[in-house]
Amino acid sequence: MKTTRRELLKYLGSLAALLGLPKSVGKAYAETLRKLKEGKTKIIIISGQACSGCILSATYSDGPFFDDLVIMIKNILHPTLAASQGKNFIKELYKVIDEGDYILTTEGAVPGEEKYCEFGGKPYSEILLDAVRNAKFLVNMGTCASYGGVPAAKGNPTKAMSVPEFLKKNGVNIPYVNVPGCPVRSDRILATWLYIATFDKLPPINQKINAPKMFYEDIIHYNCERYQYFTQDIYAKKPGDKFKCLLALGCRGPITYGDCSYKRWNCGKNYCIAAGTPCIGCSNPKFPFDKPIYTSPQEVLKGLKIQ
Amino acid sequence: MIKEISPITRIEGHLKVEVETSQNVVKKAKIVGEMYRGIEKIVENRHFMDPIRIVQRVCGLCCEVHGLASCKAIENAINAPVEPNGDKIRDLIICLNIINDHSLHFYQLTLPDYIDFSVLENVPLFLKNPPKAPDLIRDKIVAKKFLKKYLDSFKLRTRVCQGIAILGAKTPFAHAILVGGVSTNIRTDDVGFFVSLLNDVKDFLEEYKKDILFLAENFKHLFDIGKGPGNYLSVPHLYVPGKVLINGKEEEFDVSYVTEDEPKYGFIKTPRYKGYVVETGPLAECILTKNKEFYDLLKKLNVPKEKANSLMGRLLARYVDSLMAYRYAKDLVDSILAKGNNIYWKDPKGLYEGEGYGFVKAPRGALIHYIKIQDSKVKKYSIISPSTWNFSAGGPVEIALKGCPVESEDLVNVGRIIRSFDPCTACSIQ
Ligand code: SF4
Ligand code: SF4
Numbered sequence: 001m002k003t004t005r006r007e008l009l010k011y012l013g014s015l016a017a018l019l020g021l022p023k024s025v026g027k028a029y030a031e032t033l034r035k036l037k038e039g040k041t042k043i044i045i046i047s048g049q050a051c052s053g054c055i056l057s058a059t060y061s062d063g064p065f066f067d068d069l070v071i072m073i074k075n076i077l078h079p080t081l082a083a084s085q086g087k088n089f090i091k092e093l094y095k096v097i098d099e100g101d102y103i104l105t106t107e108g109a110v111p112g113e114e115k116y117c118e119f120g121g122k123p124y125s126e127i128l129l130d131a132v133r134n135a136k137f138l139v140n141m142g143t144c145a146s147y148g149g150v151p152a153a154k155g156n157p158t159k160a161m162s163v164p165e166f167l168k169k170n171g172v173n174i175p176y177v178n179v180p181g182c183p184v185r186s187d188r189i190l191a192t193w194l195y196i197a198t199f200d201k202l203p204p205i206n207q208k209i210n211a212p213k214m215f216y217e218d219i220i221h222y223n224c225e226r227y228q229y230f231t232q233d234i235y236a237k238k239p240g241d242k243f244k245c246l247l248a249l250g251c252r253g254p255i256t257y258g259d260c261s262y263k264r265w266n267c268g269k270n271y272c273i274a275a276g277t278p279c280i281g282c283s284n285p286k287f288p289f290d291k292p293i294y295t296s297p298q299e300v301l302k303g304l305k306i307q
Numbered sequence: 308m309i310k311e312i313s314p315i316t317r318i319e320g321h322l323k324v325e326v327e328t329s330q331n332v333v334k335k336a337k338i339v340g341e342m343y344r345g346i347e348k349i350v351e352n353r354h355f356m357d358p359i360r361i362v363q364r365v366c367g368l369c370c371e372v373h374g375l376a377s378c379k380a381i382e383n384a385i386n387a388p389v390e391p392n393g394d395k396i397r398d399l400i401i402c403l404n405i406i407n408d409h410s411l412h413f414y415q416l417t418l419p420d421y422i423d424f425s426v427l428e429n430v431p432l433f434l435k436n437p438p439k440a441p442d443l444i445r446d447k448i449v450a451k452k453f454l455k456k457y458l459d460s461f462k463l464r465t466r467v468c469q470g471i472a473i474l475g476a477k478t479p480f481a482h483a484i485l486v487g488g489v490s491t492n493i494r495t496d497d498v499g500f501f502v503s504l505l506n507d508v509k510d511f512l513e514e515y516k517k518d519i520l521f522l523a524e525n526f527k528h529l530f531d532i533g534k535g536p537g538n539y540l541s542v543p544h545l546y547v548p549g550k551v552l553i554n555g556k557e558e559e560f561d562v563s564y565v566t567e568d569e570p571k572y573g574f575i576k577t578p579r580y581k582g583y584v585v586e587t588g589p590l591a592e593c594i595l596t597k598n599k600e601f602y603d604l605l606k607k608l609n610v611p612k613e614k615a616n617s618l619m620g621r622l623l624a625r626y627v628d629s630l631m632a633y634r635y636a637k638d639l640v641d642s643i644l645a646k647g648n649n650i651y652w653k654d655p656k657g658l659y660e661g662e663g664y665g666f667v668k669a670p671r672g673a674l675i676h677y678i679k680i681q682d683s684k685v686k687k688y689s690i691i692s693p694s695t696w697n698f699s700a701g702g703p704v705e706i707a708l709k710g711c712p713v714e715s716e717d718l719v720n721v722g723r724i725i726r727s728f729d730p731c732t733a734c735s736i737q
Contacts, residue, residue, distance in 0.1 A: 266468050
């Protein structure tokens with residue numbers, strides 16, 4: 001499955017079109033990839049209260065995008081991948097931090113008390129603040145980093161919070177973008193990096209959730225293949241029912257921004273609603289919600305009115 | 308002298324180790340888990356079906372096993388039947404998860420401990436600073452060959468994950484795994500996909516076998532270190548029986564003998580079986596099932612049986628586990644029906660009560676979920692994951708580290724032994 005340069009250019013052109021940019025931008029992307037290949041733009045990923053789902057998901061990529069991935073991950077420093085260990089890893093990390101000019105990517109929430117997440121003899125919060133200081137841009141990868149997610153769910157035993165919330169508390173200002181999802185989907189994070197590396201600015205965002213418009217402009221509901229059944233009030237009674245809307249099973253599609261319903265997951269193979277199981281709103285700022293996941297259409301409808 | 312590795316990289320999550328050494332040998336080791344979210348607490352008082360999705364988020368690596376263990380615990384608690392075809396589909400998801408996980412462990416997490424990729428030009432940033440080990444392979448041709456495999460294994464995993472998505476909606480975190488089965492409808496062409504996928508997996512496993520044998524040949528001295536407690540445990544699921552081996556005596560696994568104490572240090576709880584420290588994982592399973600494949604490989608390598616309990620033994624067993632998962636998956640694909648309705652759904656609005664266990668054979672070994680439901684809400688939730696067994700205070704890993712030679716400041720062999728257990732810190736602490 002070796003991709004030729006022509007194929008790659010063609011692909012990057014269509015990627016540009018997809019992002020609402022002129023096709024010629026494909027060339028700019030190719031140029032970026034060349035720069036990345038030379039190791040010019042670096043990406044540091046640090047993780048707090050995370051599950052590693054996001055970094056793994058980022059690698060589940062195929063097609064010409066796979067080659068991008070290989071080029072891109074070459075520039076990544078992440079403890080799950082690093083050959084070095086212990087002090088040597090921390091040294092390596094701080095060397096890249098000192099050089100500056102990198103895209104900082106965070107994974108996971110930040111605990112309210114330092115002891116709940118330490119790394120290399122330091123609290124995660126300290127590493128985060130150090131890394132933010134010299135970063136050019138900040139990308140919060142996944143729902144936990146973006147909005148708090150599961151660690152910050154009701155009860156919140158560790159007083160976990162999102163990265164933007166933590167930075168605000170500490171009076172730190174940095175241009176950032178959220179790329180939510182539990183976990184993030186591969187193309188969402190790769191395209192965000194590619195965009196930033198090419199244009200040296202953040203992609204246009206949907207301000208309601210501070211996430212790139214190219215993936216989170218509309219709510220899932222409006223592009224859903226079951227929308228016609230919603231408009232006819234035909235509702236599924238159990239998961240797996242065909243030709244029915246899943247609202248009565250708790251579907252959060254109507255209150256969640258995302259492109260799952262047309263881009264789908266795992267290289268387009270499937271996604272929740274197509275598989276007959278309701279959207280649980282995993283990229284929603286309120287995920288995992290207080291109300292029951294599978295029984296509460298009322299809450300979903302209440303959310304609908306806000307739109 | 309006290310030395311430490313903090314952080315331990317190339318694992319899931321935040322972990323450090325402190326070792327007390329004398330005359331360049333580890334006398335005592337202390338494993339500390341450094342990240343806590345309190346997921347068991349978070350699901351308390353929530354609707355009883357919520358854990359399936361929330362507890363699934365314990366770990367992004369072995370997520371599908373937590374989703375299933377949670378479903379099984381709930382099914383056990385409320386006496387919910389499982390649609391047979393849906394049950395097989397769930398098991399197929401787990402088999403693919405196992406293959407996926409082991410390939411990550413070998414090619415990305417393990418190899419940099421043995422092969423110095425930094426001898427090559429233009430290597431990825433994260434491979435530029437290998438651990439400083441005297442026995443690292445520094446041959447350029449070998450490094451080049453393995454770097455290619457390192458990168459190619461990403462491709463295989465993407466394919467395997469597409470398979471999981473077809474069955475389970477998406478991955479990580481397959482949302483189609485539900486109480487009573489799966490919501491997915493399986494079409495005839497989906498079955499075709501799996502036939503072709505499993506062919507690719509077969510080719511991949513042949514390479515994996517060559518590569519693990521190459522490593523074992525070149526690092527035979529690593530059959531001499533990393534000896535665990537010699538007590539083993541597995542839970543009944545897929546191709547593995549519920550068995551325990553304690554002081555050389557074999558017995559059936561009985562969950563009522565499992566105890567769980569609060570952490571002595573760090574955040575990892577300390578589970579014991581009848582009060583004994585037990586190891587779980589592919590090595591335990593190979594030994595408990597007297598796996599022929601595994602012992603044949605040892606023989607081929609000219610390594611006596613007794614040395615199975617070692618660092619290299621664990622890496623070898625992980626390959627064998629991938630092979631077992633592949634074979635089991637193949638049988639499943641032959642018997643899964645292309646049809647809809649793969650779930651017996653329990654109306655979540657009903658009133659439910661009860662307590663139950665869910666057992667799943669996870670990539671890292673025995674996974675146990677426990678739930679107590681009252682008024683359709685979670686009264687208590689508890690997870691004992693494979694890494695909780697292995698990484699607890701005074702547990703198998705600390706035992707395996709005793710006697711580990713310390714050749715350089717970098718504590719390379721300490722890191723290797725820890726990684727041979729494939730730590731998943733998020734799982735062990737939640
Ligand atoms: S409620 Fe859910 S299933 Fe129904 S149309 Fe909206 S997104 Fe689709
Ligand atoms: S459909 Fe909903 S639950 Fe599924 S991946 Fe998309 S946002 Fe998450």
